[in-house]
Amino acid sequence: MEIIQLFLIIFASFAYSSVLLKFKKKEIKKNEFLTWALFWISVITISIFTGPITAAANIAGVTRATDLIVYCSIVILFYLIFQTYVKVEKTNQDITKIVRNIAILKNKEK
Amino acid sequence: MEKNKIFIVIAAYNESKKIKKVISDLQKHNYKNIIVVDDGSSDNTYDLAKKRKVFTLKHIINRGQGAALQTGIKFALKKGADIIVTFDADGQHKASDIKLLVTPIIKKEVEISLGTRFKNKKSNTPLIRKIFLKAGAFLLSKTNKIKLTDSHNGLRAISKYAAEKINIKSDGMEHASEIISEITKHKLKYKEIPVTIEYTKYSKQHGQSTLNAFRILFKMIIRGIIS
Numbered sequence: 001m002e003i004i005q006l007f008l009i010i011f012a013s014f015a016y017s018s019v020l021l022k023f024k025k026k027e028i029k030k031n032e033f034l035t036w037a038l039f040w041i042s043v044i045t046i047s048i049f050t051g052p053i054t055a056a057a058n059i060a061g062v063t064r065a066t067d068l069i070v071y072c073s074i075v076i077l078f079y080l081i082f083q084t085y086v087k088v089e090k091t092n093q094d095i096t097k098i099v100r101n102i103a104i105l106k107n108k109e110k
Numbered sequence: 111m112e113k114n115k116i117f118i119v120i121a122a123y124n125e126s127k128k129i130k131k132v133i134s135d136l137q138k139h140n141y142k143n144i145i146v147v148d149d150g151s152s153d154n155t156y157d158l159a160k161k162r163k164v165f166t167l168k169h170i171i172n173r174g175q176g177a178a179l180q181t182g183i184k185f186a187l188k189k190g191a192d193i194i195v196t197f198d199a200d201g202q203h204k205a206s207d208i209k210l211l212v213t214p215i216i217k218k219e220v221e222i223s224l225g226t227r228f229k230n231k232k233s234n235t236p237l238i239r240k241i242f243l244k245a246g247a248f249l250l251s252k253t254n255k256i257k258l259t260d261s262h263n264g265l266r267a268i269s270k271y272a273a274e275k276i277n278i279k280s281d282g283m284e285h286a287s288e289i290i291s292e293i294t295k296h297k298l299k300y301k302e303i304p305v306t307i308e309y310t311k312y313s314k315q316h317g318q319s320t321l322n323a324f325r326i327l328f329k330m331i332i333r334g335i336i337s
Binding site: 104 | 147188281
């Protein structure tokens with residue numbers, strides 16, 4: 001086993017336990033827990049059994065398995081950034097609604 | 111129509127140097143229903159406005175001009191407005207132009223009147239801003255299938271019907287583009303009316319930067335995806 005595999009397994013295990021802890025404390029919903037749990041378990045599995053990912057890399061036309069993982073990670077990261085941006089925008093809209101209602105309500109109180 | 115049914119909405123953010131004069135100019139023209147929405151100013155804009163005979167609303171935190179205008183419009187509708195005029199707080203709009211904007215609405219020719227600084231030659235628009243605004247008007251015209259000569263002109267009059275249809279979701283300066291999209295979306299009758307924008311050193315400092323246009327475009331795209 002290579003050092004990078006060992007590092008990934010340790011890191012993913014730590015991340016999984018953190019997700020599990022947050023779920024137990026009811027800080028995240030069941031759906032979120034399942035998504036993240038699946039993600040980190042997949043990382044652990046891929047890190048241990050590198051065969052399938054090497055085969056997938058060959059099919060995708062990428063020379064090394066690591067390259068395939070890096071490419072996929074970039075795509076996933078971009079998606080997550082976009083999703084976060086959308087959520088922040090939505091939150092901003094909600095904050096504005098609250099600020100607006102307070103402004104109008106305070107005028108009524110005068 | 112009596113002026114009592116016309117409501118002027120002013121979104122003000124740190125405008126303590128100008129707000130008094132802007133309000134008194136409007137009052138001299140006999141506009142009684144003035145709504146000043148203080149958008150979380152850190153200066154005494156709100157207190158200064160409160161001393162005049164106007165409606166004052168305060169955003170507890172700064173949310174942007176679009177958010178403040180929507181607050182004012184919502185409040186005006188609650189107060190029974192028939193026509194709502196959006197007016198800048200930095201003194202670059204002329205109270206005398208309001209009559210020109212509201213007349214086509216009173217005559218029921220249109221549902222929304224948009225001010226344009228490019229149909230008469232009275233505005234002293236700086237060249238760079240002129241290029242940016244013209245480019246904006248071209249883009250908005252193409253994307254919304256609407257004919258415009260000006261973009262991001264804050265002086266406009268909106269009928270009650272149009273105000274009830276238009277919902278400004280953009281907090282910042284991109285609300286001006288959003289209003290144009292709303293006109294197309296709700297098939298509102300509109301007209302551009304020549305108005306005079308008076309650029310002063312003060313208003314240039316307080317206005318939006320040319321680079322802001324890129325941010326506005328990006329936000330409009332994201333908003334399109336969300337909705």
